[in-house]
Amino acid sequence: MLSVFCSPARYVQGREATRFLASELQRLGFVGKALIIASHSPREVLFPVWQTTFSVCELTFEILDFGGECSFSEIARGKDEARRVGASLIIGVGGGKVLDTARAVASELCLPIACCPTTASSDAPCSALSVVYTEKGVFEKCLYYRRNPDLVLVDTSVIAKAPVRLLISGMGDALATYFEAEASIRAHKKNVVGGASTLAAATISELCYRTLLKDGVAAVAAARAGVVTPAFERIVEANTLLSGLGFESAGLAVAHSVHNGLTAAPETHDRLHGEKVAFGTLVQLVLEGRDSGLLNEVLGFCLSVGLPTTLAELGLEAMSMEQARAIAERAVAEGESAHNEPFEVTAQMVMDAMFAADSLAKSVKAGECV
Template identity: 50%
Template sequence: MMQVFCSPLRYVQGISASNQLAQQMDAVGMKPPVLLVASKSARSQAEKAWQESMKQLGWEFSILDFTGECTPKEIDSVVARAKTLGVKSLVGAGGGKVLDTARAAANICNISIALAPSIASTDAPTSALSVVYDEQGKVLEYRIFKRNPDLVLVDLSLIAQAPVRFLAAGIGDALSTYFESDACRLSRKPNMRSGLSTQAAFALARFCFDSIIADGADACVAVANKIVSPALERIVEANTLLSGLGFESSGLAAAHAIHNGLTMIPSTHDFLHGEKVTIGVLTQLALEGKPRPFFQDIVRFLKSVNLPTRLKDLGIDANDLNVINTIAKRATQPGETIHNEPFPVTAAMVADALRAADALSAQV
């Protein structure tokens, strides 16, 4: 099997980066007219900056408000609008679901795509992958596309204005990257691009972990006070770029499969992707039998950034075996990334690991 590494064409982050949207698009060869798919909050914060930037280059653009989930229906409606307008580029601006919808639509239309996350809550922006949900909020499929985004533009001023819970969720998502990457490395299982990992991807995943442990808590303090600090700059890069390149080019394993299992339980729908992934990380550590002091250090870190460490934090009763078995069964369904672990994993093992991680966390 070949080793494969992939990434967006360009990653840009900085204070007031929205002011340079069109210029950065132009720098990677993107062309007008542009359709910008935006969440309500991204639009209210950045529309002026986008307009000014597009005006400077004389680019024609329109905005489509996004309110829904990333479902097949939403993706198709963006495709229909893009075709009607005859646009040459798409932009997704907002949270993960807007970005996933815009990316999927751009790939169907075979036009270039820029993604402008307004929160740093997941590592999805840099990837060529969209997580598609059904109307009930359950994970339906991972759609993997030929192309990574042409541009990822992260405006630190928007990230600093967002609720700190989003940044913490991004830290939870990014925390999984090293552990899942390590599992794929040990098992020599393929990454998200059907190739083996590279030293570069593994080093990025490891650096992502070190960066999060070093700066995660300080970055949360910065956002709680709406400040852009050096720690926040480093964590936004860790949550978005390091984790994104790490997961896509090194692969996913148990933590994200357990996340998918958790989405089967309605009480988890009020929680963010990264908050569920956090429980996935702890369960993966229990499944792999990581030493207790290490597990406890991770739990202490999660508490320092207000991330969930117990099943009850997601509204799940650890003693409800029906619920536990539902999660475990979904997490181990054929084709799930949990089978990238370096040993065979069964639903019974996951059910035990969910409850073991919960019990161990309770002791910290």
């Protein structure tokens, strides 16, 4: 099996990076008309900046307001609008679902794509895939593309003004990167782009975890103040670039499968992607039989930054055995990344690990020893 590593063609991060969007696109040789797919709040904040930065280049733009869910109907709407305005480039501006939609539109129309996340809530911006949900928010499938984005531009001045919960959720998503990479590598399973992991991907995944432990609490403090600090910049990079490169080029495992299973429970629909992945990470570590020192370290990190660690915090305090089985069955469905572990994973194992992780977290929160 060949080793494969992938990444966006260009990654740009820093204060007021949006001012350089048009010049970065010009640097990559793009001209014509861009369709900007954007959610409402970023549009309100960034429209004046777009007007200024695009006025001095050979690019013009039109805007499509995002409908709220990365669904097949929303992707079709984006394609129709891109054709209507004669777009030669797609730009996604907003959270993970906006960027997933923009990537899907660009891929299906064979157009270049620039991703401009306005939150650091997931590792979606750098990837060559989209997670598609039903219009009711239930996970449907992943779409995989031939290449990663042409540009990822991360404006930390904008991200610092986003709700703190989104940054914390991004840390939950990034938390899984190292442990899922380890499992996939131990099992000699293919990564998301169809090859074996490289040393670079494995190292990036570990660096992602170490950065979370080192800078997570300080970054949350900066986010609460709405300011950009070195720790904040590093966590934004960990959530966006390190986690993005790590999960895609090293692999996924149980943590994201548990997330996908949890989306089948309506009670979790108001919980963010990374919040569910964080709990999925705890489930994976319990299922793998990891030692108490590591479990305490991961639980301690989650508690220190405010990530959910119990079923009740995901809205599932009264989860029945039937509902638990439905979640677990979805987590081990054919093609799910739960099967990237170096041993067989069954629905019963996932069920047991969910209840055990919940119990363990309750004990730690109550001050009991693990």
